[in-house]
Amino acid sequence: MSSWFEAYKGEISRELENEVLKIALERFSATYWSKRNAAIKNLPYYNYYRKRAREIKTWSIEHIDELIKMTKENIESLGGTFYLARNAEDAVKHVTKICEERNAKLAVKAKSMVTEEISLNEALIKKGIEVVETDLGEWIIQLRNEKPSHIIYPAIHLTTEEVARTFSKTLNSEVPPDATKLVRIAREKLREKFVKADIGISGANVIAADTGTVLLIENEGNIRFSTNAPPTHICISGMEKIVPTVEDAVLISRVITPNATGQLMPVYISLITGPSRTADIELKLTLGVHGPKEYHMVLLDNGRSKMMEDPDFKEASYCIRCGACLSDCPVYREIGGIVWSHKYMGGIGAIWTTFTHGLDKAAPLALTCTTCGRCKAICPMEIDTPTMILKIREKLLKAGLTPPQLISIAENIKTYGNPFGALR
Amino acid sequence: MRYGLLYWSGCTTSYLAPELSGNVVKLLGKLGVEFRALGSREKCCGYPLLLLGDGGSFSELAADVSEVIKSEEPEAVLTNCPGCYRCFVNYYPKLSGIKVMHTTHLIYDAVKNGKLKFRGGEKLRVTYHDPCDLGRHSGVYDLPRNILTSIPNVELVEMSRSRENSRCCGAGGVLRLSIPQLSTQIAVTKIKDDVSPLNVDAVITACPTCIKNLKDGSSISEMLYGTKGLAIYDIVELINMLTE
């Protein structure tokens, strides 16, 4: 009997034979593992940081309503706007409205998985707004019309050679497979966009409630440009990102960075607290000096409240999106994150997808896990993804989404006393 | 050394690697440990049901299996399967009072008490693969390593990813049955990236499922990438080979 699972296995099979992916993941896996370990070795207080980070996140999720309220009040008092979007549609509508009211022609974007989650780009483009991704990896996959394959490294499924081919095609002239040259091209092409953009859209790595500050981590400098050059900045993020204080936010950034990229510190950490302002002339408050005059924060629920209230899955909302669990996952190492995702990838992605996009979309993700526990062991927050994966598999069975092939294994056990259907 | 022991081989060993249960029996003989086995009354422990999300069927099955085991009144249940081991320890409340042992516990005790006479001989350079259910999920990391380092002619070298960082053999979570091509590919990478740089003669592990997958992975890696041919042994097998 053919099922969606057979079709999905076909996709996996193609990925296993994808030569570009094979090389890209081989290079990535070796480099990531050694860089990350070296960084952790150089952080004598890493265990202190990550244990404290877990305490902060645990407390924050317990007090999320209070933190949201505080964030809203602070941002509004700074002259910004705050909007809590119930779901993807609500968030897209709100952002589109902001753009349309400002007659926006061009929006530049810093990397944001939440905008992937809600398919924001597609919606804005439909309204005739040009959307340009400015993170190098995101820009590459935007040129290729692909989705991100990793929450930290969106284009990690590609080799330098393949990126050069993409650039050559886009520019209509031969570009050599040389990272320095490729980066140079991105710098030149994107610079004008930053200046011309009407809107800058960013995500948030962490949000501090007591000041309404957004913390953004990056190395390229594109986030600084995107959130600084355009007259309007829209920050859109999941509501679970809020912690009580700026100090907490910075501490969490110290846990994200080594796990994400193997650095002790990123090149840039931006702390943004409302729109740009001055009071240099007679102490008269004026908004929008060199940075944006307008600042809008959109926080997204889209299943998150449900996740936070569910004792079986609450832990998934402690995730600080460092990507370590994907980067050293044995399954990810083989198939990457294009096939093994709806929007979010891998094991932790299966949990997220269940709440943001539904159980049916999470089914293939949850069934591709070896439940080996590698993710839990590397996760700085000690999130027990494998146990949650089994809980999702329970839900799948109850919802009739478990493929017949897997049901037959269970039937074998019940009928023959072994999973193979062998006669004793 | 008497345990009042019930030997539980588990489905993978019984159906896919019967020679391994032969090896366990042989080792028990060497150690002079009396034991019983359930024979055809041994059913699946139900662990794959948990992996498939069928908690309801699991509870029913576990209740039956618990009854059968308890009817034997053993002091301890011994298994060479980390899946069964993890399952008994964590999901069989009715077995409380009966000690559950993995073969690495048995061998470690035997080594510690000087019950095993190593034959010596040619030097063997090995690495140890941590089965997920024994290592990460049950915290048994040191026992197998202590056993291996106490064998005079065995040299143990570690993979760069070992213990809690160990790469799964690829067979976990029923992946070997559900998506076999992916499952095998993980084993190929394990051999190629983690094992082959060590230039070892053998990979030692302590799980029948890992053995199956790593053997597949090793022969494919040898064919495709020209990595050196490797012996893949269960620690029980290795001990039998190296003792009188």
Ligand code: SF4
């Ligand atoms: S689950 Fe843990 S390791 Fe994975 S992205 Fe979240 S915090 Fe990082």
